[in-house]
Amino acid sequence: MSFDKKLLEIVACPVCKGKLDYEKSSQRLICKADHLAYPINDGIPVLLENKAERWQEAEA
Structure with missing residues (x-):
């Protein structure tokens, strides 16, 4: 299942x-x-702080 970008709103x-x-x-x-x-699991965002991972923006 794909993520629906409309959810970003x-x-x-x-x-x-x-x-x-x-x-x-x-x-x-x-x-x-x-x-x-x-x-995002099966198209559903898992917006739980304890499930989040540290993220670092890739350098250009």
């Missing part, structure tokens, strides 16, 4: 309530403010 980071970005290659939602990556 209504979901927020559970830690800071900020914007999340979709990272298609790894199927994760990224909070750049908190440097957290939330998994």
Whole structure:
């Protein structure tokens, strides 16, 4: 099942309530403010702080 990008309009980071970005290659939602990556399982975002992984933006 694929992730519906329309969800990005209504979901927020559970830690800071900020914007999340979709990272298609790894199927994760990224909070750049908190440097957290939330998994997407079967098209469903898992927005639980204890399931998030530390995320670091790739250098250009």
